[in-house]
Amino acid sequence: MKLTYTPEQQSFRLEVREWLAANVPKEKLPTYDTKAGFELHREWERKLHQAGYSMVMWPKEYGGRGCDLIDWLIFEEEYYGAGAPGRVNQNGQLLLGSTLLEFGTPAQKAQFLPRMASSDDMWAQAWSEPNAGSDMANISSKALLDGDHYILNGQKTWSTRAIYADWAFGLFRSEVGSKRHHGLSFLMVPLDAEGVTIRPIKALDGEDAFAEIFFDNVKVPVEHRIGDEGKGWHVAMATAGFERGLLLRSPARFQQPVRKLVQLYRDNKASADRDPSIGVAVAKCWSDAEAYALSAYNTVGRLNSGAKIGAESSLNKVFWSELDLLIHQTAMNILGATGELLASGSLAQEQAYWLNGFLFAQAGPIYAGSNEIQRNIVAERMLGLPR
Amino acid sequence: MKLTYTPEQQSFRLEVREWLAANVPKEKLPTYDTKAGFELHREWERKLHQAGYSMVMWPKEYGGRGCDLIDWLIFEEEYYGAGAPGRVNQNGQLLLGSTLLEFGTPAQKAQFLPRMASSDDMWAQAWSEPNAGSDMANISSKALLDGDHYILNGQKTWSTRAIYADWAFGLFRSEVGSKRHHGLSFLMVPLDAEGVTIRPIKALDGEDAFAEIFFDNVKVPVEHRIGDEGKGWHVAMATAGFERGLLLRSPARFQQPVRKLVQLYRDNKASADRDPSIGVAVAKCWSDAEAYALSAYNTVGRLNSGAKIGAESSLNKVFWSELDLLIHQTAMNILGATGELLASGSLAQEQAYWLNGFLFAQAGPIYAGSNEIQRNIVAERMLGLPR
Amino acid sequence: MDFTFTEDQLMFREAISRFLMTEAAPEKLREIWETAEGRCPELRSSMATQGLTALSIPEADGGLGMGDIAWSLMTQELGYYGIPDSLADTAYVGAGLFSALGDDVAGKNDYLTKICDGELRLAIGHQCSPLVADAHLAEVLLLQHGDEVHLVPRDNIDEVVNQSIDSSRRLSQVTWQPKPETCIASGEAGAKIWHETLNRGALSVAGQLLGLAQRMLDLSVDYSVQRKQFGKAIGSFQAVKHHLADVAGKIEIAKPVLYRAACSLENNHPLTDVHVSQARNFCSEAAALAARHGLQIHGAMGYTWEVDLQMFMKRSWAINNTWGDSIFHQARVQDYVLNSDADLAPSKTFEGA
Amino acid sequence: MDFTFTEDQLMFREAISRFLMTEAAPEKLREIWETAEGRCPELRSSMATQGLTALSIPEADGGLGMGDIAWSLMTQELGYYGIPDSLADTAYVGAGLFSALGDDVAGKNDYLTKICDGELRLAIGHQCSPLVADAHLAEVLLLQHGDEVHLVPRDNIDEVVNQSIDSSRRLSQVTWQPKPETCIASGEAGAKIWHETLNRGALSVAGQLLGLAQRMLDLSVDYSVQRKQFGKAIGSFQAVKHHLADVAGKIEIAKPVLYRAACSLENNHPLTDVHVSQARNFCSEAAALAARHGLQIHGAMGYTWEVDLQMFMKRSWAINNTWGDSIFHQARVQDYVLNSDADLAPSKTFEGA
Known part of the structure; x- marks a missing residue:
């Protein structure tokens, strides 16, 4: 047990601190629960990414810096300590990102991670449904396999900032008649796909912080599934673990x-x-x-x-x-x-x-x-x- | 709403206060979880009773003083304020006493209440059983009607100070095959009856504060039942309400x-x-x-x-x-x-x-x-x- | 010794409750929340018609001649229905202040009559807060300057209005110049008035918080019976039961504390300060737990604009630190227990210090 | 930055745990509790044979040369098995004190060797308490007189022995006369030794409390799986689950706090005082909740002499205010946060004040 930082860790800290001191906006950005604020936060994310600070613990090839978790903790300390903006894309970056790193195919990683790191793609979660809140396995949104596509139907809710996001990820019932944790698949869905409708939910503070997402025969290629067909629960649980x-x-x-x-x-x-x-x-x-x-x-x-x-x-x-x-x-x-x-x-x-x-x-x-x-x-x- | 005492209430308070000042033992009595301490507390109870302060809110004919509940609160304030001894017979006096006043026959009241008020009879509860703790309706001790007697068999537990007490009261299953709240009768049992065995349970502090009571064909006359045959739950619930x-x-x-x-x-x-x-x-x-x-x-x-x-x-x-x-x-x-x-x-x-x-x-x-x-x-x- | 309300008091409460249930349903509150001023003159008028504004006014002045004890029921109703109005500040706290003025104060009875008839809107600026609620609509303001009480027409003040997390509330920073002609009490008499006004304001807040707590509990019970998860009503889960039982416990224990404080204030009990702060603390705790557990039981639904819970939560958060903040009221009780030499024998519950 | 134990440390803990599991089963503890002295010399000897008494002794003196970090694991084992012995006071706190003495102190190395071999029984009297634990059996006492450290043979003291709620503990009021020949350190050096000794004692208590918490949790989990009510194991009721989950939460969060404090003490971190008190507070809270919820889950059974839980509850209650009471340790943390001008930026977790 040695609770002191190495010289490398100390110099990483100083480097981050100096960059943040020079770059954190002097004025607090408007809330990212508004469209304007959302886009200003996206700009900030791009700036972070250009400096290599967006996802410090991801491999460099995916837009990260290849840091270990101690470096990540150091980065976070400096980031919060500097009063830097909230991370608008973190539901994607932290939750889906970790999942892709663990379960994604090389092609998926190459396609999704770099654009997530740079926030060119903004991600929303699509976990909850009106009857699947605390009872998360009670999912009824369907994804029926039809050749090389899934056809999605159903409704998700409590999807944070989905009205502004580019993509969503979540679980869909892909095996007809399956129950609970079985027969679910973990899918990524572009939110501009035909058949997707997004309705904002006004939060306590009056902002459109959440949304409902409706799927009406939305076509999603099989390549957008993470993990095996019908094994989405296993993949999702890993993600939920990261989240908590x-x-x-x-x-x-x-x-x-x-x-x-x-x-x-x-x-x-x-x-x-x-x-x-x-x-x-x-x-x-x-x-x-x-x-x-x-x-x-x-x-x-x-x-x-x-x-x-x-x-x-x-x-x-x-x-x-x-x-x-x-x-x-x-x-x-x-x-x-x-x-x-x-x-x-x-x-x-x-x-x-x-x-x-x-x-x-x-x-x-x-x-x-x-x-x-x-x-x-x-x-x-x-x-x-x-x- | 008038939150001041009447002159009568004030003078009752002073009367109690003076009596306690003159009579409360100067030395703390030894714990009533020992035999010697138990009997010293019984003496104290008799003294209280002689002065008319044992059960102030009971009718005078049963050894009380006929006070209302405000007077009782006043009495309690003075009693605790004076640091007077713990009430060794209160499980009987407060819980069974209230039950008898509400559900007892005139004969039962006349037989049991005065001796309870004077602590000539000391009472123990016999509610719990090894498998009926929080699940109070899971009672299996039996009381089978045989002519003008019940025959009791079974076991009670957590009976406070039962090893020193004279009587116990509790619920017994009097209808063969009945379940839960049904078919129970509320009985009073003399603890010196043949077939009663009492084994102390040593509490946390090493004293025999509780006991198990075993019933082996114990004969109890029907007159010792409070309320109707098989309706003991209703009677007991009223008592439990008083207790809480x-x-x-x-x-x-x-x-x-x-x-x-x-x-x-x-x-x-x-x-x-x-x-x-x-x-x-x-x-x-x-x-x-x-x-x-x-x-x-x-x-x-x-x-x-x-x-x-x-x-x-x-x-x-x-x-x-x-x-x-x-x-x-x-x-x-x-x-x-x-x-x-x-x-x-x-x-x-x-x-x-x-x-x-x-x-x-x-x-x-x-x-x-x-x-x-x-x-x-x-x-x-x-x-x-x-x- | 009689810790009960009169039939009259209970019947009046019942009548007001029935009235507000229909006149101030949640849809109506939402409408009022959307207005620029956050207030609805018609609602005030109709409450006046029901006699609410006349409650504190002496019978001689045409009122009902009730006091703090009756108000401890009525403020609960105002809280329960989330009434977006300064009615309590006007008809209870303000009326109390006017009543305490010397009879030589010009217009005293006129003001009482106007309050009684529901025609006066006033705002009170006490030094316990840098903000004055409802100054934007007040005809006159009762403002503190040290021990002096000033009755200041709205034209004589400058104000900067702030919005609150409760969309119906407007809180102003008020700038004004104390002048001899606006001073209606001063010295010891003024100090006494402000002291009593703060207690009355705090008790008004306490009653409203308790009513809000009950409303949030009722909404949460309803929701937990309707909402199903894992194939059954969430109200059948023990964690939900215990959350709600704990809220009920906070509410039930707060009631007698509130009522005793009201009785002390009405009767000038020497420990009124302690009793009022104690009541405010219990009611505040009940409301805070009702909000916390209510939101928890509503889950994400409770965090939306759409579900009514939010209006009552926000009201409870917003008024919690008005008429003396949490620090002030906690400190008054702590000081009494820890730093006085009061005899705390069991027999002393209803006695003075 | 490496917040882990070495393989050696973990293996030693594992070995000690296996050893105590068999040598100090609850029946054995009950036997010891019944003895007049509350202690068992054979148990101490066998712990010495396992190397426990040698843990802190420098390798040069024949010991294992481990330090506070290793002890933060070992004290948990002593707590978990409810060991009725002053082993930690002797082999950890006492050994630390002897080690800190100047090399010119006569007999220093002899004492260390005797501790290492399990042959010395000592008791320590620190001004944080008017009582000295285990003085009735000690060969020598280390006693505080202002900044002076005195090494006093048992013959030179008078003692009045008190019993504790924990039947294995004997606490003495010790009367003695400080003499030049018993003084083994003084002035700044003595003050430093007492200061460090108090921290080490507190950390020893913290570790034991955490071990006790874990034991009470384990006993309660076992009981809740076996005990049936309403036709099912009580562990399937959500209230029971949440009680036990909360205890687990207190234990898990206390661990890293304990380990960090041990690391600070071992490395003379400038904030050692704060870190030790923080650790003691977290471990104390874990033990208190484990006792409270453990008893609640055991129901009346937990309140009996017969069921093992009582031994661990009483130990936790008894040692909770030793080596600095709750007030002392809470105040040290509060003072740091509230009354210092320490920079509390997120980057400062491992830095000095």
Whole structure:
């Protein structure tokens, strides 16, 4: 055990830090849940990609940098620490990207990964259906094989930013009459294909953050299937594991708001200390975010020694989603009467950072598999309790 | 709404206060989980009874004082406030007593209540069985009607202080082949009857706090059944409601340790304030105990206006048991390194008060129906969620 | 010792509840949320017709002569139906403030009468917040300047309006000049008025939060009975049951605390400050858990604009730190327990410090 | 950057675990709990034979030359098997203290050798507690007097022994007279030794608490699979699943925090104090929840003397406030976050203050 960085790691960190200092937009980009904001984020992604920072842990041939996971953690620390823009294409890059790297054919990798790294292709997930939320295996959207194509019919929902995206990926029932986890195939679908209709869903904050996707005899070539016919569940589970696990929510994603929370506390110490539970909560946020970071480095160490991530990824997801709630609730408590203000007003730039974060944190225990489902998974798969 | 006491209520309070000041033993009685302590507590109960304070809310003819529930709350406040001994016969007096008052025949009331009030008869519960814990309807102990007697066979368990008690009460399956809630009868059994064997169960603290009761062809006259043959579940549920509800745990039972906790905090303020979460917890304990007291007065007001207590009694039970844990955990945190000491040592009278309370508090979320079962009851009966 | 409401109080609550159920259904709220001002004058008028604006006004002035105890029921209804209106600030907090003024204050009775008739819109600026709610529509503002109470016509202020996460709320930074002619109370009397006004405002918020909590619980129970996953209603899963049971527990325990605080405020109990803050804390906790678990049970649906839950969640988040923020109210209770020498014997529940 | 253990460390842990599994089964613990002294000399000897007492001793002195990092695994095993022995205080904390002494201290190497061979019983009295554990059996005591470290033979002290809720523990109030001839370190050097000793003691407690948490979880999982209610194993109820999943979560997150603290202590990291207290807090929380939920899942059975859970619960309650109580360790973390001006950027996780 040696918890210090190598000279190479240190110089990688400095290099990233300098590039970000020179390139991160001075003004916060508008939300990527609007079309304009989405395209500005795409531009930023292209810039990142040109500098080789889009997907640092992918192989160079696919637009990455060939870094290991420690470098990735370092990159994330610098990225969040610099207050750089949210990663608009991460559902594709992190979830589908990891899946393609593991299960994709050489042709698929060559076709999809470079354009994903550069965000020339923007990706949306198509997992959920109206009757397949927590019960993810209850999928009814169909993909019938017809020669060298699948014909897709059905409906997906909660597809983040699908109205702006170029492609979607998800599971479809490809074996007639199959049930639950069986007979599903993992397909990639261009969203401009004939028969695709996308309807936005207005989120809590009024933005079109999600969408429903309707498939009406949509033709998708067999080459757009990842993994074997009917074996999509296996492929998807690997992807879901990535999502819950380390990749989607790197520790820096929480350490940065904690750093700002501590600053908010320090700036308002006289007032905040009148209720000592505030300071206690701030210290707990720091300690939890630090623990999550330690856990990530520890996991990376074990992965590098050949271990696999199992149901721990479910514990991770519960942990960071609850931490995120605590961070933002504590900030709201410190802000007091001005916490409810939207950014549009006279007082509210700092407030809006926290309010937006507070709203988004509310979704954390729900998306990527509800925390109730995660706890079931831990109990059943890690502890061996009966279903 | 008028939250002040009448002159009569005030003078009742003063009368109780004076009597307790003159009569509460100066030295704490030894634990009633030992034979010697049990009998000393019985003596105390007789003294209380002679002064008319044993069961203040029972009718005078049964050894009570004919008080209303407000007077009872006042009595409890004074009783706990004076640090008077624990009520050794309360499982009988509060649970069976209430049941007899509601369901007993005049003959049963006359036979059992006065001796219960005076603690000439000490009562144990015989609810649980090895396979009927949380699943209370899974009772298999049998009571077969044979002329004017029942013949009892089977086993009960977790019967508090049964090794010292004179009588037990509980449910027995009196209809052959009946299932679940049906075909049960509510019986009272003298523990010196032939065929009764009692084996102590050593509790966490090493004392024989519970017992198993074995019934081997025990003869019990039909007159010892409360309510109708086969309708024992209905009778028992009323009793269980009393137990969870107000009677078993009056607010003063928690307000008194909170008062002592605040004193403990004030006495150790300099040290305790180094971790502000201590003060926050102390204040929460006070606020919760106060809320529980308000809730009790509010419930009594509604009862006096003709309302019934329903699933709220389950909420009460969850609330006070969690409060009791917090009170004692907080005390242990203030005591620090000396908190683990038993009373036998050099340092530890105050510590032992808290350690004993801490241990007993651990059982709170389990006995009288586990908190998980209580939450199910609230969800199903109060909110109408499907079973 | 009688911890119950009168028949009159309960019947009035029932009547208001029935009225709001039809007049302020969620579709109506959505309409109001879409307006520029976030408020609906017709709704205020119809509430006045029901007698709500007359609740606090002395019978001598044509009102119903009820007080804080009755309002502890009514504010729950305003919360439950998510009423997008400053009615409580006007007809409860504002009326209380006017009533507390000396009889020599010019126009005092006229203002009370206008409140009673539902004709006055006012806004109150207390130093507990840099923001004044509803200043954009107020005819007059009651503004704090130290111990002074100023009654300021809208024309005499400048305001910058902010939007809230609750689309019906407008919060203004108000700039104004205290002048002798607008001062209607000062010194000890003014300080007392502001002190009591803050307590009344906090109790109004507490009642609304509790009503909101109940609404969010009811919506979540309904949803959990209808929504199926894994072949059965999600309300049959124990995790969902326990989430909702915990919300019910927070609501039930908060009620008597709210009612006691109202009784203390109405009767000038010496511990009113502590009781009000305690009530606000319990109601706030109930609303926060109802929002959190309500959203959790609604899943992604709860995170949409379309499903009603969002309106009630946002209201609860928005008003939670008004009329004294969480820090203020927590600190008032903590100070009493930790830093006073109050005797906390079990017999003292209803006694003064 | 490598957050993993060496093969040697993992294999040694595995060997110790297998050894304790057979040598310190619950029946054996019960026997020891019944003895007057609460300790078993044979168990200590056999642990010495396994090399446990030699772990911290430099290879030059015949030991294994491992450090805090290796002990962070071993203390978990001691906790998991509920070992009723002061082994960690002697072979880990005490050995660390002796090692930190100047080479001029008479007998230093003899003591290290005796520890290594399992022949020394010692007790340590640190000002963090008014009590000294295992003084009743100690040959010598290491006692604090301000900045001075005193090595005091048992004959030179008076003690009053207290019993603990954990029947195997004896805690003494020790009275003694500091004399020049017993002083083995003082001034800055002495202060540094006590400071480091407290951190090492706290880390020892943290590891044991984490091992205890894991044991209580394992016992509860077993019980919930065997125990049936309502016709099925209680482990199939969602409330039980979620209780146990939460315990597993506390344990898993505590591990890396414990390991990092051990690494900091071993390498004199400038934030060692904060890291040790953080580790102790996480491990303490894991043990507390494992006890609470473990008991809840065991139901009344868990509240009996007969079922093994009680031994592990009581140990966890008993040692929780030793080597710095909860207040001390919470305050060290809070002070760092709230009252320092440390830069808490995401890049600083492994850097000094």
